Amino acid sequence: MIRSRIAPVVLAIAFAVLAGCAPAGRAPGTSTAPRLVLLYATCSLSKDYLSPYNDGVAYTPSLARFAQDGLVFDRHQTESGQSGVSFASLFTGTQATGHGVFSHPARLGDEQYMIGEAFRDAGYDLYGWLDHRMASAELNYAQGISPSQAFDGRLSADDKRFNQVLDRLESDPDYRVFIVTNFTVTHSPYKARLLGAFCRSHPDACAVRENDEDEFNRYRALYRGAFLDWSYDFDDTARGFDVGAEAVDTMSEVVETLYEASVFQLDRMFGAVLGEIAQRGLLDESLIVFTADHGEILRRDGALFNWSHGFQLAPEVLSVPMMLYGPGVVPGRYGAVSRSIDVFPTVAGLAGVEVRSALEGEDLSEAIRRPATVAPPERLGYSHTSLFSDEVWQRYSRYESLSSRFTQDDPEAIWVGARQGDRMFKIRRRADGKWETVAFDLASDPTETVDIFDPANAAHAEVAAALRNYKSALLAAHAKMPAKDMLDSERRLELLRSLGYVD
Numbered sequence: 001m002i003r004s005r006i007a008p009v010v011l012a013i014a015f016a017v018l019a020g021c022a023p024a025g026r027a028p029g030t031s032t033a034p035r036l037v038l039l040y041a042t043c044s045l046s047k048d049y050l051s052p053y054n055d056g057v058a059y060t061p062s063l064a065r066f067a068q069d070g071l072v073f074d075r076h077q078t079e080s081g082q083s084g085v086s087f088a089s090l091f092t093g094t095q096a097t098g099h100g101v102f103s104h105p106a107r108l109g110d111e112q113y114m115i116g117e118a119f120r121d122a123g124y125d126l127y128g129w130l131d132h133r134m135a136s137a138e139l140n141y142a143q144g145i146s147p148s149q150a151f152d153g154r155l156s157a158d159d160k161r162f163n164q165v166l167d168r169l170e171s172d173p174d175y176r177v178f179i180v181t182n183f184t185v186t187h188s189p190y191k192a193r194l195l196g197a198f199c200r201s202h203p204d205a206c207a208v209r210e211n212d213e214d215e216f217n218r219y220r221a222l223y224r225g226a227f228l229d230w231s232y233d234f235d236d237t238a239r240g241f242d243v244g245a246e247a248v249d250t251m252s253e254v255v256e257t258l259y260e261a262s263v264f265q266l267d268r269m270f271g272a273v274l275g276e277i278a279q280r281g282l283l284d285e286s287l288i289v290f291t292a293d294h295g296e297i298l299r300r301d302g303a304l305f306n307w308s309h310g311f312q313l314a315p316e317v318l319s320v321p322m323m324l325y326g327p328g329v330v331p332g333r334y335g336a337v338s339r340s341i342d343v344f345p346t347v348a349g350l351a352g353v354e355v356r357s358a359l360e361g362e363d364l365s366e367a368i369r370r371p372a373t374v375a376p377p378e379r380l381g382y383s384h385t386s387l388f389s390d391e392v393w394q395r396y397s398r399y400e401s402l403s404s405r406f407t408q409d410d411p412e413a414i415w416v417g418a419r420q421g422d423r424m425f426k427i428r429r430r431a432d433g434k435w436e437t438v439a440f441d442l443a444s445d446p447t448e449t450v451d452i453f454d455p456a457n458a459a460h461a462e463v464a465a466a467l468r469n470y471k472s473a474l475l476a477a478h479a480k481m482p483a484k485d486m487l488d489s490e491r492r493l494e495l496l497r498s499l500g501y502v503d
Helices: 008-018 061-068 083-092 115-121 160-171 195-201 203-211 213-224 227-232 234-240 245-279 340-351 365-369 390-396 458-479 489-498
Strands: 036-042 071-077 125-130 177-182 286-292 322-325 332-339 381-384 416-420 423-429 435-441
Touching (some): 036 245, 036 340, 061 322, 083 115, 115 125, 195 203, 195 245, 203 245, 213 227, 213 245, 245 286, 332 381, 416 458, 423 458, 435 458
Parallel strands (some): 071 332
Antiparallel strands (some): 286 322, 416 423, 423 435
16 A cells, blocks of 8 residues: 555644644634645545545545534635636635636736735745646746745655745744645546555445456546547547447446545645644644635536536536634634635735735635624625637537537636525526526535526526626726736647646
């Protein structure tokens, strides 16, 4: 079995602290400025595959323990199903109306005010492990971080630079540091580096491989050999390979196992980082944020596209995990709608860091510190689809299911959505080219099969009007976008290919 990067005893120390054995001197919810702030933001992560959101999941023990003494956000909404857009909203506290990223890969403008800059201005040292190709230092997502402290690559528990930061936190009580990391291990086509370890640890979740490993590998190759076709032209691809419904179901189970094994790997990585912080006795002085840029839809009935995230505003994609642990955070569940744009102002608020620029997001720190007396704000969580780059459109326009609903680089073709509690409203384009307004009750209909929109209902009409205004704001922002320093097409292709967007 592949071992964790740190000894089990270290993880035990970390989880003992998280389970409530924190040093005396700070009661849960007491506000003390953290010396270590860690924004841990991964990619393509469906919360349905995490134990804090799904009691049936047994392969994410690190996140389960983290959630025990942390705050779990149940209705956290991201801006978009594309990483460049969503990481921009997470790091700037604004949506595309402010940050100006409508597709990826695209360079973030120098004028943006980012979460790292706010912490730098408050006296924090800054470090970034920005491994995600669509939100990297190359694309200007490391603003505020010294180039010598902005690294390509994932943050890991055994990284010497990370351990040097922890050494300084141990030796210097006045030292404060803000660390941000972004990366992906769960992006399609799913690779599952720890598949063997996953199957040995969780054989029940890996039954399809345990039954017949050769068959498992055949179906794995069938998916990976045409993963874009399976995602965007499922029925025709199945007919082309001459596979029936039973074979498609088996392949789907194989792909889900690969995804679960990737989530298992992510959980180990996060647990190792937590364990290293806890081993140094620093957990009680740390504010740790775990979230994702967007979720992932696997295969289900009613989905326009499978094993993807970019273009359909699926609930599995837009409702993303968000968990907090640290000084001032009262453990429990946060039930109101929160948004990726709220992360920047909220983390700053919990740390006592002044934000010197107006943000679209809202500081939720008071509702987090005093949930018994401060009601969380009720806000619409807006989302939208992204635009296609030339490189993507050249390859995706052949899929009629997609090209009938979208057009290249045309902001008028953007779909918009708004979450209000458990209601999701959308303005979307049908395959016949006509636009429609729809609404769904996610509590009773989580896969959005029954349209409940009623234009005669005043509450529905109000949200529909807000959605139209939101789309108008997006169009206006796009029209005013200055010319940006763009990457050349060859580099864009290289970045897109590295994440499987093009083959």
